[in-house]
Amino acid sequence: MTAIELVRGDITRESVDAIVNAANSSLLGGGGVDGAIHRRGGPAILEDCRRLRGAHLGKGLPTGRAVATTAGDLDARWVVHTVGPVYSATEDRSGLLASCYRESLRVAGELGARTVAFPAISTGVYGWPMDDGARIAVETVRAADTTVEEVRFVLFDERAYEAFAAQLR
Numbered sequence: 483m484t485a486i487e488l489v490r491g492d493i494t495r496e497s498v499d500a501i502v503n504a505a506n507s508s509l510l511g512g513g514g515v516d517g518a519i520h521r522r523g524g525p526a527i528l529e530d531c532r533r534l535r536g537a538h539l540g541k542g543l544p545t546g547r548a549v550a551t552t553a554g555d556l557d558a559r560w561v562v563h564t565v566g567p568v569y570s571a572t573e574d575r576s577g578l579l580a581s582c583y584r585e586s587l588r589v590a591g592e593l594g595a596r597t598v599a600f601p602a603i604s605t606g607v608y609g610w611p612m613d614d615g616a617r618i619a620v621e622t623v624r625a626a627d628t629t630v631e632e633v634r635f636v637l638f639d640e641r642a643y644e645a646f647a648a649q650l651r
């Protein structure tokens with residue numbers, strides 16, 4: 483069974499096998515956690531992303547999927563980039579958000595990662611309500627069939643931390 487831990491803080495400071503990035507389908511960087519990972523991880527991550535774009539991904543990484551790159555200067559072996567869905571009040575996209583967690587664990591597990599750090603995917607720029615984002619994250623990781631031994635949710639602020647803590651209670 484995969485152990486779940488909660489940490490309040492900046493995911494770029496974590497020391498784990500794989501750090502998950504809440505990216506966009508261009509894989510060319512952005513704001514939020516994506517910007518922070520590229521800033522602290524350095525240019526090697528973007529170089530890898532460009533290579534993936536050229537070699538496999540064509541127009542970009544589809545929502546709900548995940549790919550791995552080097553972690554550059556971060557204290558991790560890989561960054562796993564996943565593309566969360568933009569929240570919609572009229573369309574149920576929760577399957578895509580669950581897929582981000584599942585696919586990231588699959589990619590990390592295939593690489594041999596035993597510890598994986600996740601941010602609260604889609605709950606920033608992409609507008610997903612925090613409580614629901616936390617529920618989907620925790621339910622999906624709990625149900626995942628994975629060789630990853632520890633998942634660490636790294637929550638940037640108290641509100642996010644509390645939302646995840648409520649799901650674990």
Ligand code: AR6
Nearest residue numbers: 492493504506512513514515516518604605606607608638
């Ligand atoms: N460590 C941990 N969590 C963080 C950090 C950090 N350093 N920085 C922000 N968060 P967001 P999204 C939290 O917007 O909603 C980017 O521009 C933040 O408080 O980073 O999936 C991409 O390129 C929030 O709870 O990702 C995409 O275009 C959570 O991480 C788009 O944003 C996710 O917020 C993706 O939007």
